[in-house]
Amino acid sequence: MQNFNEETNKNRNSRQVLQYVQNSEPTTRTEIARKLSLSKPTVSTIVAELVEEGWIIETGSGESSASGGRKPVNLMFNPKKAYCIGVDIGGTKVAVGITDLRGKLESYRTFPAQEHQDDSLFKMIKHMVDEMQEELSISDSQIFGVGAGVPGVTDMETGIVEEAPALGWKEFPIKEKLQNVFPFPVYVDNDVNIGALGEHWRGLGRNKRNLIFIAVGTGVGSGIILNGQLFRGSHYSAGEIGYMVTDRSLAKSYEPAYAGYGFLESVSGGTSIGTALSGRLGRRVSAEEAFELYRAGNPEALEKLGPALEHLGIAIANYVSILDPELIILGGGLSQSFDVIHPVVSGIVRQYAPKECEIVKTASGKEAGVIGAVALLLKEHEGLYNI
Amino acid sequence: MQNFNEETNKNRNSRQVLQYVQNSEPTTRTEIARKLSLSKPTVSTIVAELVEEGWIIETGSGESSASGGRKPVNLMFNPKKAYCIGVDIGGTKVAVGITDLRGKLESYRTFPAQEHQDDSLFKMIKHMVDEMQEELSISDSQIFGVGAGVPGVTDMETGIVEEAPALGWKEFPIKEKLQNVFPFPVYVDNDVNIGALGEHWRGLGRNKRNLIFIAVGTGVGSGIILNGQLFRGSHYSAGEIGYMVTDRSLAKSYEPAYAGYGFLESVSGGTSIGTALSGRLGRRVSAEEAFELYRAGNPEALEKLGPALEHLGIAIANYVSILDPELIILGGGLSQSFDVIHPVVSGIVRQYAPKECEIVKTASGKEAGVIGAVALLLKEHEGLYNI
DNA sequence: TTCGTTTGTTAACTTAACTTACTAACTTCT
DNA sequence: AGAAGTTAGTAAGTTAAGTTAACAAACGAA
Secondary structure (H helix, E strand, O other), X not given: OOOOOOOOHHHHHHHHHHHHHHHOOOEOHHHHHHHHOOOHHHHHHHHHHHHHHOOEEEEEEOOOOOOOOOXXXXXXXXXXXXXXXXXXXXXXXXXXXXXXXXXXXXXXXXXXXXXXXXXXXXXXXXXXXXHHHHHHOOOHHHEEEEEEXXXXXXXXXXXXXXXXXXHOEEEEOHHHHHHHHOOOOEEEEEHHHHHHHHHHHOOOOOOOOOEEEEEEXXXXXXXXXXXXXXXXXXXXXXXXXXXXXXXXXXXXXXXXOOOOOOHHHHHHOHHHHHHHHHHHHOOOOOHHHHHHHHHOOOHXXXXXXXXXXXXXXXXXXXXXXXXXXXXXXXXXXXXXXXXXXXXXXXXXXXXXXXXOOEEEEOOOOOOHHHHHHHHHHHHHOOOOOOO | XXXXXOOXXXXXXHHHHHHHHHHOOOEOHHHHHHHHOOOHHHHHHHHHHHHHHOOEEXXXXXXXXXXXXXXXXXXXXXXXXXXXXXXXXXXXXXXEEEEEOOOOEEEEEEEEOOOOOOHHHHHHHHHHHHHHHHHHOOOHHHEEEEEEEEOOEEEOOOOEEEEEHHHOEXXXXXXXXXXXXXXXXXXXXXXXXXXXXXXXXXXXXOOOOOEEEEEEOOOEEEEEEEOOEEEOOOOOOOOOHHHOOXXXXXXXXXXXXXOOOOHHHHHHOHHHHHHHHHHHHOXXXXXXXXXXXXXXXXXXXXXXXXXXXXXXXXXXXXXXXXHOOOEEEEEOHHHHHHHHHHHHHHHHHHHHOOOOOEEEEOOOOOOHHHHHHHHHHHHHOOOOOOO
């Protein structure tokens, strides 16, 4: 029974049990046996092993049922069995954190990205992690692995960043670089995918099978979770909503906001909104300021921002038409102006898409990137433990 | 070892072996053992069972390898172990066929849809199948099951057609109706999903992990295969490309071609193309005729058809931006004018989408619907056999 | 205190892998 | 032609990981 193809049967069952305990705390051996349709002895041996290894903790006995009988032993998942490192590399700052297996942040720190280049960056990351480990007295053997997010198209498997304009990287072997400083398994993906994973694991997308995370900032990008799995596409470029065209006539003459920018981000991205209004008003306006003016009913702002929001709305409606997701989560810098964006976008979705779809603003804070990176690690890592 | 959760381990391995034999004919016990990393004895016992049951046939011995040694016994999959019924219900005609497990059509016949309504339709289908079974001398016990395609939004699980305008159905329990006449497992899905499954199984999409099948006819619809699995969305309405908006300004004023029609099918669907040109020329023109005039360089046709094709191109480019598929297959009535459509569409995709994507015309014939329906049956059926 | 109930364990059995050791069949080298 | 070397497939025995059946432990209530 050693092998049914790379994965032993026992391991499967152990994983199922551990997963069940996680999702149904507190639980008992008998309950597990019933729910997973395994026999009681099987569950007992598996639980014994998991308790031995420290994945599961027996906590006092629970309540016996109405009709009497022996009280069950409560079983709880032990989220401190191991710790995870999450790294969120952004254009301006780098965030590093250590979480437990539940995604609870135990320690977190950031440093400016620009000060360091190439190898010095990774030494700095390692240094931060070492400090945090010391602080929390977590030994290397307790570390499960490293997950990292990068703002650019990334090949999960080779770990090479095809292109990350914000960092000036091209064909950059980030996984290798991280692996050089960390003696743990390393997983890398792009920042929007990480955002989607984070929302699915710990954010508003918990228990949703199909969701889209859209980050509207300088550019517009999105991560797609279908059937509970991140969908990356054939060339790791699924979710490039920034390239969506929402106006045939306009598309013929549009100018990319930056080289390599797509249509949508050129008409609805943060930079474009700012510059468009700046041109109209004759002074430099930031995107936030533009929204502020829009809220105040400034006519120029209404004139310039209105269409930008409509384009975004159409792009999202198109997403709904194609993928029929359960939930769309908006994140990124512009999600601060969700109060302005939401009515326009959801009106357009209702008007044009065949099905409705809830659209919400992300509830995660600054640490979302780090937690998403940890979600990536736990999803991809082929260990006993799995989200 | 009875249960690791609904599915025994043995069954998994049997299925893997059978699948391997199918895809790698002819093969041998030793090769299977190597490729699936199972031991030789294990493979021998599994193969013995499969031969006993008739799934696998031993054909003469093969060639021994370069360095000598005993000649292996060649193993072949037996596609005649069972037969499948495929039903393709269209607005104008109904097609029924019987195929073997490879999807080879053994018998096929059609009849007009309108002549029959409600229960009479299903009696007719059953009658046709009975005739074909007799002709081929296939007993009920050899029938694997029934797959069926319907032109409308269909809930795979309950088997209820939400709405099929072409047939005048609403909340129609088609699975139940078919189950009433057939004593075999029945699976139903909508026609574009079936088209996608057919292309993936026997068409141009073989061995592709991610593909889109787009049917351009009266309306525009699509089926999505991601990671080798049909993606249906949260409300069974994924792939509704007909609702995609490709022009913000135009969308504000467009009139649906029919009630419930989306933007894209209203500007690029077959009916709209015909009527648009009819209006311009002052006489009734069919879509085919419109393409004919376009090929001949007729200025009115260029003026009306050009934008329609561009809208379709943008919709497909948006698809590529979002899903990054490996292949897009065009089908439906208008794919006859692929020579006209392809240059426009692929030019637009190259211009606006972040990655390239091959776009081809379906190579399947009239029987595609029946074969796709069989593909659905084999995908969904939880038997030993699986595509 | 005793009885019914529920939890969890122990013991014996079953299944389906595995390993090791074989036979069978074939090629090639001498 | 016969020996040596190679590869295919089988037989016998072992091991892992389940199963069922029976029982001990713990508890509530009559």
